[in-house]
Amino acid sequence: MATRTTRQSRQVRARVGASIAALHDGVAHRSELRAAGLSRHDVASEVRAGRWQRAGRHTVVIGSGCPTGEALWWRAVWETGSGAALDGAAALLAAGLTGFAPETIDVSLPTDNRRHTVAGVRRHRRVSPLPVVGVGIPRVRPELAVIHAAQSARSDRQAALVLCLALQQRLVPPAALLSAWQGVTRSARRSLIDSVVRDVCDGAQSLGELDFAAHCRGRGLPEPSRQAVRVFPNGRIYLDVAWDEIGLVVEIDGGHHALALNPVDDALRQNEVVLGSERVLRIPVLGLRLDPNAFLNQVVRAHRRWSRELPERLAPASG
Structure with missing residues (x-):
């Protein structure tokens, strides 16, 4: 079958x-x-006229300028190789x-497929086919994409952030x-991701409290009571950890708290x-994973300060 060389009108091309x-x-x-009836000569004519722009071997910008936004995702999938799909944060x-704003667009494609380097795109070869969402732009299913995003994140903090979001x-x-x-x-981040996934999926309240008690022992603090009970007019309140003798309470917030x-x-x-005259410090359970020293420093300062104030609070009022 001969290749059609008849060119469409400018109006048809535009439409x-x-x-x-x-x-x-x-x-x-x-x-x-x-497939819509335009030949390569039609496309070339629009590009030469400056009405369209080339953005790769397969991608054409319909208009002037460079692709932005979602267009960059389509370009990444089309230009990287056959079978490519958005992965990770993208x-x-x-x-x-x-x-969340990643610096690159992550794309996965089968190991055996021909692949091409595309500026701003990070390729991942996958031995086994990944489940892909079938509607819209090809993309790896979210439960796998979020794990891949955490694994390739710049830092542990960024990995935890994308999981939580x-x-x-x-x-x-x-x-x-x-x-x-x-x-x-x-x-490469098995320990961190495992901890964060279980924290944000399970709440991990009891785990957070146990970890916190271990941190306190390591800082030389007396071990606090866990699941302390306070009775108020509207019912009982269960506190995560507390030093009852000095009126210091620490709440460990699991992922479900948000x-x-x-x-x-x-x-x-x-x-x-x-x-009720007690002091409350709050610690996200992820804080114990990502920056425990900063939070424990605050707890130590609070415990020391209010321990010093305890004799004054207990002393009988004069007169």
């Missing part, structure tokens, strides 16, 4: 290009343009994640993340304790 680009945030794949952003924004159900993590056999109405309940509980 076809715009309809395809609307699906991809301003870019089009050459194969889609051909896959999460495509699924709706907010509050994905769960808090309901992109990944906790059970799905736990199941996906249990299937990971190798990870969900739904939990912050409201936490605030009411803390206010009641403070109104």
Whole structure:
């Protein structure tokens, strides 16, 4: 079959290009343009005229300028190689994640497929095919993408952040993340990711309290009581840890504390304790993972200060 050389009018090119680009945030794949009736000569004419721009072997910007936003994701998938799909943080952003800005676009593709270097794109070869979301831009399923994002993050803090954001924004159900993590056999951040995943998925309240008690022993502090009870007019309140003799309370906040109405309940509980003349320090359980010394320094300072004040508080009022 001979290749069609008849060229479409400028109006037809504009209409076809715009309809395809609307699906991809301003870019089009050459194969889609051909399937819609435009020849390579039509595309070349628009590019020469400056109305369209080349952005790779397959990607055409319908308009002037460079691809931005979601168009960069489409370009990364189209230009990297056959079978490519967004992975890591890029896959999460495509699924709706907010509050996270990776420096590169992560893309996974099968090991045996031909691959190409694309500026701003980090490639990952996967021996086994990964489950991919079938709607919209090809992307790895969120429960795997978030683990890959944590593994390739710049720092432990960034790894913990992306795990927390994905769960808090309901992109990944906790059970799905736990199941996906249990299937990971190798990870350079195994200890950290394992701790964070269990913290944010399970709440890990009791684990946080036990870890905190061990930290206190290491700092030479007396071991606090756990699950201390306070009785208030509206009922009983269970505190995570407390030094009753000096009126110091520490609340260990697991990942579930940031969900739904939990912050409201936490605030009411803390206010009641403070109104009862006790001091409250709060420590996110992730703080014990990422920066325990900073939080323990605060606890030590509080314990020393209020231990010094205890005799004055217990002394009978004069007169």
